[in-house]
Amino acid sequence: MRDREIEFLKNKASELRKAVVTMAHKSGSSHVASALSMMDILTVLYFKILNIAPETAKSPLRDKFILSKGHGASGLYAVLAERGFFDKGILDSYCRDGSALSGHPKKDSLPGIECSTGSLGHGLSMGCGIALGDKHSNINARTVVLMGDGECNEGSVWESAMFAAQKRLNNLIAVIDNNKLQGLGKVDEITALEPIGEKWKAFGWNVIEIDGHNVSEIYDALITAYGSLDFPTAIIARTIKGRGVSFMENRLEWHYRSTNEEQFQRALKELD
Amino acid sequence: MRSTFINTLTKMARQDKELYLITGDLGFSVFEGFQKEFGERFINAGISEANMIGTAAGLAMVGKRVFVYSIIPFLTMRCFEQIRNDLCYQNLNVCLVGVGGGLSYGSSGATHHAIEDISIMRSLPNMKVICPGDPFEVQRAVEQVISLSGPSYIRLSKNGEPRLHSDDADFKIGKAIKMMEGRDISIIATGNMLEEAIEVSRELIGIGYGVKLISMHTIKPIDEQIIKECIHETRAIFTIEEHSIIGGLGGAVSEVVAGNITKPFIFKPFGIPDVYADSAGSSSYFRKKYGINRDGVLKSIIETMKSV
Numbered sequence: 083m084r085d086r087e088i089e090f091l092k093n094k095a096s097e098l099r100k101a102v103v104t105m106a107h108k109s110g111s112s113h114v115a116s117a118l119s120m121m122d123i124l125t126v127l128y129f130k131i132l133n134i135a136p137e138t139a140k141s142p143l144r145d146k147f148i149l150s151k152g153h154g155a156s157g158l159y160a161v162l163a164e165r166g167f168f169d170k171g172i173l174d175s176y177c178r179d180g181s182a183l184s185g186h187p188k189k190d191s192l193p194g195i196e197c198s199t200g201s202l203g204h205g206l207s208m209g210c211g212i213a214l215g216d217k218h219s220n221i222n223a224r225t226v227v228l229m230g231d232g233e234c235n236e237g238s239v240w241e242s243a244m245f246a247a248q249k250r251l252n253n254l255i256a257v258i259d260n261n262k263l264q265g266l267g268k269v270d271e272i273t274a275l276e277p278i279g280e281k282w283k284a285f286g287w288n289v290i291e292i293d294g295h296n297v298s299e300i301y302d303a304l305i306t307a308y309g310s311l312d313f314p315t316a317i318i319a320r321t322i323k324g325r326g327v328s329f330m331e332n333r334l335e336w337h338y339r340s341t342n343e344e345q346f347q348r349a350l351k352e353l354d
Numbered sequence: 355m356r357s358t359f360i361n362t363l364t365k366m367a368r369q370d371k372e373l374y375l376i377t378g379d380l381g382f383s384v385f386e387g388f389q390k391e392f393g394e395r396f397i398n399a400g401i402s403e404a405n406m407i408g409t410a411a412g413l414a415m416v417g418k419r420v421f422v423y424s425i426i427p428f429l430t431m432r433c434f435e436q437i438r439n440d441l442c443y444q445n446l447n448v449c450l451v452g453v454g455g456g457l458s459y460g461s462s463g464a465t466h467h468a469i470e471d472i473s474i475m476r477s478l479p480n481m482k483v484i485c486p487g488d489p490f491e492v493q494r495a496v497e498q499v500i501s502l503s504g505p506s507y508i509r510l511s512k513n514g515e516p517r518l519h520s521d522d523a524d525f526k527i528g529k530a531i532k533m534m535e536g537r538d539i540s541i542i543a544t545g546n547m548l549e550e551a552i553e554v555s556r557e558l559i560g561i562g563y564g565v566k567l568i569s570m571h572t573i574k575p576i577d578e579q580i581i582k583e584c585i586h587e588t589r590a591i592f593t594i595e596e597h598s599i600i601g602g603l604g605g606a607v608s609e610v611v612a613g614n615i616t617k618p619f620i621f622k623p624f625g626i627p628d629v630y631a632d633s634a635g636s637s638s639y640f641r642k643k644y645g646i647n648r649d650g651v652l653k654s655i656i657e658t659m660k661s662v
Contacts, residue, residue, distance in 0.1 A: 142416065189443075189444045196415075197415075198439060198440075198443050198444050201439055204439055204440055207405045207412065208408045208411050208415070209412060210408065211408065211412015211414070211415065211416075212413070212415055215412065215413045215415075215416035215417070218394055219417075238402075238405055238408065238436070241402035241404055242408065242409075244402070245399060245405050245409065
């Protein structure tokens, strides 16, 4: 990518992080740090990689994106609104009574939301079905599933991993947001996942390990994954939970807390 | 029932190029022909029910019509949340076909018994629950379910069940079949208890009762109209099912009865008590033990009718 494109993506990711922080603040909801850790990945996906646009949101030929870590919903909503799938003003209703934007995504509640998620370990299986169906229908599209690292505790993830390799779903990509924190602590102190890359390799996947906040590395990894001719690809994206807001980074409590006014202003300033 | 299912599905798959069958590594000597004929539209998901249901959901999202087959506890309970979130919440066109309804796998032990499945499945929004009582009902259910939108569950027994309906029987999902008409007793049966219910009804008619016999093949949506008719035209409703007494056919019918009775009325459900089998045994052994075989039901009905 050229420097100008890199700059564009970095700025876009900062803007989206501001939107995420604002949604969490206004609604007093949790999971803000989970969304912040994946914003660079979502930005590259929606602005450079995925063959999806508002006008082709229902085309069978589109790429399909599943946010399997559904608790990061605010990040998905922010990027979809930024890409014009729906009006940005709707983001203000996030988690409010009667809103289409609940704390975890609901399929088709607004254009561009492919799957209902929120319980972990579901997205990759659905991704397998979509990728397999597309392959059988000779549709040259990709299915990208964004998962958490804590989510890999779920046995169903590994059922899907085996199935996808067996069926040689080279059109399926799992991006693992490896922010190293889960519900009650550090991933590797709860049910250790490392070496993550080796695990996915052992399950028959192509594996690429990257800095999940470096937009060039994210882009290159996805381009490589899109070109896979044999097996599905797992991109292990090393990230920092709460990325971009210093007092949230690597702090477990921001899986739950929402900002007070002073913290909110400070967060916006840091993201400027 | 299993043979009827696969024969019917095979015919349908010849017409419908988007029809898929997924199994959780079960169906030895049942699916070989289907697999040979339809190749990639037959998927063995392996012994991994959670992924099997999620994969079925994904296939449905890209326009496939998917049947998923396994033994009932593995199909409906191991992966319950995948059924809830992936199929029901997203309202996708996937039909679960479970084998081993009730005590069909009697001697295998309680891990293989299906005594809670109707109750569990019918609690899910968008889910349809169908328990065919003979091969004819299986064939019609499979043929019709494809045109419904959203998820569904068809509960089979095993194989070799007798045919109970004639060719001109009127089967429609959601609409019960009246097999006998009478003005004293209503007997409502579902699934593999239909055969026993017919025998019980004949005996009751033989001793002078008028019997309205209903095959309630669809538990959800339940045919409220016919239950109201039973309330208005007879003095008692007896439900018969090979399922827990909690939440199955008896539960579904009682919900309608409770909201519609306007007179003193008898309602008694026959089902499996709230216990797991504590020994090996055939389905006929357990039916007798639990008092839901022909003789047990007949005796209980006669006593109940005499006591009022």
